[in-house]
Amino acid sequence: MSDSRTGSAVLRNKRDATRYRILVEVAERQPAVSQREIADAVGVTAQAVSEHLSDLVDEGAVSRGGRGRYEVTKEGVDWLTGQTDALREYVDHVSTDVLGDVAVETALATAEVTAGQRVTLSMRGGVLRATPTDGGAGDGGATAAAVTDAAADEDVGVTDFEGLIDYDLGTVTAVVFPPVAEGGSRALDPQRVRALAADHPVVAVAGTEALAAARAADVTPDVRFGTVAAVEEATTKGLDVLLLTVAADLSAHTDRLRETGVAYEVVDATTTDR
Known part of the structure; x- marks a missing residue:
């Protein structure tokens, strides 16, 4: 049996493909077999069917009875089964490994x-x-x-x-604050953060200071890791995002947002803005 990734001989050899189809037609019609009906079903001449049947009889894949009576032998069934199994493996490969990765x-x-x-x-x-x-x-x-x-x-x-799917991209509201050495989360107004979070379906925190700021505001973040990619994905799927980040990490997010055409704004939520 050939490798399923290349298919059986039925796919690679015209003669074997015709023999396969003729054997299937014989098995379906036996024992009274009309060569004309098989020719019409397979798309070859009656003479071609007669010649293939003669070869199949000589090879022991088909037994001939009286006039117009044929049956597939055990050897013929075994060959059909082997080719069918190879075809099935090939079809499974195409469906799973090829088509499964194409535009689905x-x-x-x-x-x-x-x-x-x-x-x-x-x-x-x-x-x-x-x-x-x-x-x-x-x-x-x-x-x-x-x-x-x-x-x-x-x-x-x-x-x-x-x-085309008709929907708007989400937007990003970035709350930026200093690193821990310059006040960290303590520089933010928890009430302001809480109010902003209530208006955004997704809250992302970039770094430990941002996580502490969210907790101080009694906000549970939706994203804690890989925020650059996560914020981009959420907005491109139509969700508005509140991003809490220290100033040093802001550019990594905004550079990605500019590349994808997502709008963003930076707001001041420090304690001096109460």
Whole structure:
């Protein structure tokens, strides 16, 4: 048997591909076999079917009875099984390792979705959502085809995209304060931080001083690590972010935001701003 990554001989050899299809047709019709019907099903001439059947009989893959009566032998079944297994492995490889990485995104189903069904795509709460549709563009202006079944609130794979998802990028409000040697979190007004956090669905803290500032304001941060990438991802999915950071770390965030076209502002929340 050939390697599943290259497929079986059926995919690489025209003669074997024809023999495979003829054997399948014989197995489906046996014992009374019409060579004309097989020729029509396979897409070759009746003469070609006759010649292949003669070879298959000589090789022991098919047994011939009376006129027009053929049956696939155990040897023929074994060959069919081997080729079918190789084809199945190859198809699994293509589906999982090749197509699985090509233009398939994950969305959250808002209702029951069946593989092959068209869905409307929308971005809500930072999550791509898929809603069953009749094939129109839908409110979000974008549709796709589901590649998996899913119940409501389950993840569903989507591909074959049409249109654009209509949503606004989030924005970033950066609260900047000095490092610990110059006051750290104690330089911030906890009430001001708390009020700002209430207006932002995502709170990110960059560094230990920022974590201390959030705790002093009785705010639980959503992001503590990898804040540069996390803030960018959240905003590109439509979420507004409150970022607490010492001044030295601000440029790393703003440089990334400028690259992605995300708007941001720096606000003063020090105790002198009460």
